[in-house]
Amino acid sequence: MHGNAFDPIHIPAWVWDRAETRDILKNRDVAGLFNIAVKYAGASQVRISTATGIAQGRISQHIRGLRQVTDLEVFERIATGLGLPDHARMLFGLAPLDTASPTGNHGDEHQEQADELRTQLEAAATVDTTMVMILNTDTNNLRLLDRRLGSAAIADKMRAQMAQIERAHRHAVRPGIRAQLARILAETASLAGWQAINTGALNDAWNHYENAKAAARGADEPAILAYVSAEQAYVLMDLGQPAQATELLQYIHTTHRDRIPARLRTWLAAAEAEAAAILGDEATCRHALAQAAALLPDGPGDPDMPYLSIDAHHLARWRGNCLVRFGDPGTVEDLRSALAGMDGTYNRAESALRCDLGHALLALGEPQAAQGHIQRAQQLATMTGSSRQRKRIDELVRAVKLALN
Known part of the structure; x- marks a missing residue:
């Protein structure tokens, strides 16, 4: 029986002792855990969604292997919602709830946890300034690829980079190395947040920025903290809350x-x-x-x-983006100047700029001139996977058709 959507999920205690379940926990296999809840507790996707606070559509994506969990807070919600006992939580990489007796009669699991922690600490101890430089370079390269190709093309690389940095930072003991890793983690999480905004995954974006802010504080980097906090304001803008932004x-x-x-x-x-x-x-x-x-x-x-x-060209693009909303006659020249100054690597930004230029030309009664820019914007938005731009492009395409008919 599936039960009421708000009923707690009760998975039999013996299930957690199965070798298959232990492997699922060790691998942080979220799809495997959800399938356990379905098989042994008769839980529906709606019931799992209610218990974990994860949208039902995403539960389905997790089960089908289309989405991965990377945030510790989400792992914690899953563990709480599915009622993992302490020895299962520890295999899942989380702290026990009963710190006085975290493992009960599960001494083997306790030893496995200790061995795993020792391994992670030893691995983190090998991270030196050279390794930090390599990780930083990798994040910078991902940033450049994102500008050209968009988030979908580098999604697997981003997940791997985030996981590697988070793991190294979580187990780093030396303060200097830990602070450097925190800085890279803040920058990488911020990049992940901006990618999520552009694909319309605003809840993911918000969580990435929360992680980025925590890392920036750990790195004691006021500039990065200010930057990632300000980028988070774009989540509010896209939610229709510009006053709060x-x-x-x-x-x-x-x-x-x-x-x-x-x-x-x-x-x-x-x-x-x-x-x-x-x-x-x-x-x-x-x-x-x-x-x-x-x-x-x-x-x-x-x-x-x-x-x-x-720089001056980016600021001209920003000025045009703002003032096109007020019908400023100088907007077209601002945007043309910005377009001429772009270096060809900011494909997603160019898509936005051409949207603004198309909008401004439409306002001046030049739909044919606008059409070429909007078509190019559409190509770039498709290439970079920017659903954020595609919504606006669809509106401009309709406006051009009306103006030309």
């Missing part, structure tokens, strides 16, 4: 302004302008854009902040 961005700027570089302050001001534009607050938007222009340093970028792309 604006409030968050203003708070971050006020709190961190004396401890972060001018280029990052430029980026924060531009992000605030975008949130204000979505709100329809033209005065605040223009003030923030003027502030961003005044703060922008010379040069293309800062090697200490590879995650940050903001």
Whole structure:
């Protein structure tokens, strides 16, 4: 019987002692665990969803092997929702709930846990400054690939990179190495968050940014903390909450302004302008854009902040994105200037820019000129898997058709 969707899931105690179940736990095989709940507790996907707080559609994806769990908080929810006893929790890589007697009569499992921890600590102890540099380079390369190809093309590489850094950071003992790993973890989780925003997975994005913020605090990196906190504001914008996004961005700027570089302050001001534009607050938007222009340093970028792309051309693109909402006649020239200055590696950003340019040309009554940009935007959005852009492109395509008929 499936039972009520809100009934607790009770899996018989003997199931956790089966060799097959122990292997599932050791491998953190979420699909295997959900299948155990179905087989031995008669739990439906809806019931598992209610117990774990994971959307039913994602439960189905996990069971079919289409989605992987990487966040510790999600593993914890699964363990709690399925009622894992302490020895099963430990095999699953989680702390026992009964710390006074974590293993009961399961001495073998306790020893296995101790052996596994010892192995993880020994592996983490081999991470030195050279290894940190390699991991940092790998994240930078993933960032470059993401700009060109989008998240879908590098999804497996991103999961592997996140898992490797998280594992090394969790078991690193030396403070210096641990702080360096925390910095890389913050940057990588932030990249994962931006990828999730562009695919429309806003809950995943929010969780990635929470992980990124925690890592940035552990690294004692005010600039990275400010950046990942501000990127999280885009989740609020896409949720239709630009007022909260604006409030968050203003708070971050006020709190961190004396401890972060001018280029990052430029980026924060531009992000605030975008949130204000979505709100329809033209005065605040223009003030923030003027502030961003005044703060922008010379040069293309800062090697200490590879995650940050903001120069005169990027700012022109941002200005056009904001002011197109207010019918500013100078928007087309801003956007054409930005397009001319792009280096050809920012395919997803170019898709957004061409959307803005198409929008601006439509507003000027030039649908034929707009059509070419919108078609190119559509090609780039498809290539990079940006569902965020495709929604807007669909609206512009309909607007062009109406204008041409």
